[in-house]
Amino acid sequence: xxxxxxxxxxxxxxxxxxxxxxxxxxxxxxxxxxxxxxxxxxxxxxxxxxxxxxxxxxxxxxxxxxxxxxxxxxxxxxxxxxxxxxxxxxxxxxxxxxxxxxxxxxxxxxxxxxxxxxxxxxxxxxxxxxxxxxxxxxxxxxxxxxxxxxxxxxxxxxxxxxxxxxxxxxxxxxxxxxxxxxxxx
Amino acid sequence: xxxxxxxxxxxxxxxxxxxxxxxxxxxxxxxxxxxxxxxxxxxxxxxxxxxxxxxxxxxxxxxxxxxxxxxxxxxxxxxxxxxxxxxxxxxxxxxxxxxxxxxxxxxxxxxxxxxxxxxxxxxx
Numbered sequence: 001x002x003x004x005x006x007x008x009x010x011x012x013x014x015x016x017x018x019x020x021x022x023x024x025x026x027x028x029x030x031x032x033x034x035x036x037x038x039x040x041x042x043x044x045x046x047x048x049x050x051x052x053x054x055x056x057x058x059x060x061x062x063x064x065x066x067x068x069x070x071x072x073x074x075x076x077x078x079x080x081x082x083x084x085x086x087x088x089x090x091x092x093x094x095x096x097x098x099x100x101x102x103x104x105x106x107x108x109x110x111x112x113x114x115x116x117x118x119x120x121x122x123x124x125x126x127x128x129x130x131x132x133x134x135x136x137x138x139x140x141x142x143x144x145x146x147x148x149x150x151x152x153x154x155x156x157x158x159x160x161x162x163x164x165x166x167x168x169x170x171x172x173x174x175x176x177x178x179x180x181x182x183x184x185x
Numbered sequence: 186x187x188x189x190x191x192x193x194x195x196x197x198x199x200x201x202x203x204x205x206x207x208x209x210x211x212x213x214x215x216x217x218x219x220x221x222x223x224x225x226x227x228x229x230x231x232x233x234x235x236x237x238x239x240x241x242x243x244x245x246x247x248x249x250x251x252x253x254x255x256x257x258x259x260x261x262x263x264x265x266x267x268x269x270x271x272x273x274x275x276x277x278x279x280x281x282x283x284x285x286x287x288x289x290x291x292x293x294x295x296x297x298x299x300x301x302x303x304x305x306x307x308x309x
Contacts (some may be wrong), residue, residue, distance in 0.1 A: 105195065106195075108193070109193055109194050109195035110193060110195035110196060110199070111191070111192075111193040111195075111196055113191065113192055113193070113196035113199070113200070114193070114195055114196045114198075114199040117196075117199050117200060117203050118199065121203065121206075139280055139281065140259075140280075142214060143214055143215065143219070145210050145214055146207060146210040146211040146214055146215065149203075149206060149207045149210050150207045152203075153200070153203040153204060153206075153207055156203070157200060160196070161188055161191050161192075164191040165187075165188070165191055168191070
């Protein structure tokens, strides 16, 4: 018998990403539990985390947190690699791409609310495109555009406001705690 | 009030643009209602009204010859037409209320109609 212990060395950055991703996954599960009339319309609460991370730690960390949330959320909800998972992935990728641009807008004028609205539209746009190309190859799908767009706007504003409020209420140091003891990791 | 204070000036702009997009999308997408039937006219008079929920093909005789119209999977198209330019054939499938293909040389038109019409009449 050989002692083979794989040691993962983790950085404080890794811990931060893991903690934030865990929070995002929790919100994604709550999201999935909220009943809504039309499939495809969801509040997208976990994007609040993405917005906060984007504001505090930059786009790279936000992409990590968002990607982990999509994959782990998919595993937990039992839809990993199912159409629902790919819809979620497409939405996440498109909104991250838009956020990469939106984050460079002047902060004095454009805040998390703008980011959230833009990301919500990118999210639903990407999903509609994937659905049209793959799942429902029929233009009848576009009859639902007004509903999806309205939901994107409403939830985009709400999530953006929550993120903006949390950003003002949590001082930067509180959401950036010293890394926990690494020994138990 | 505390929530409104979280809006930055540009946020209002983005929200307004989003609202404009939503408001514009309703009439754009839903103007004619759901596509329900295809109205085929010959020489300005109604030749046939086809229910889009039933697949069928129909031959419309015009001054130049026969125009064939096909309904399939809630869509309709002109399959063949004796006209020279073949504009109406090349238009392909029509599936949304208000869409129309006109085979002018043969005086045949195919229009998809929904619950209500978005304009009153069409004349050649």
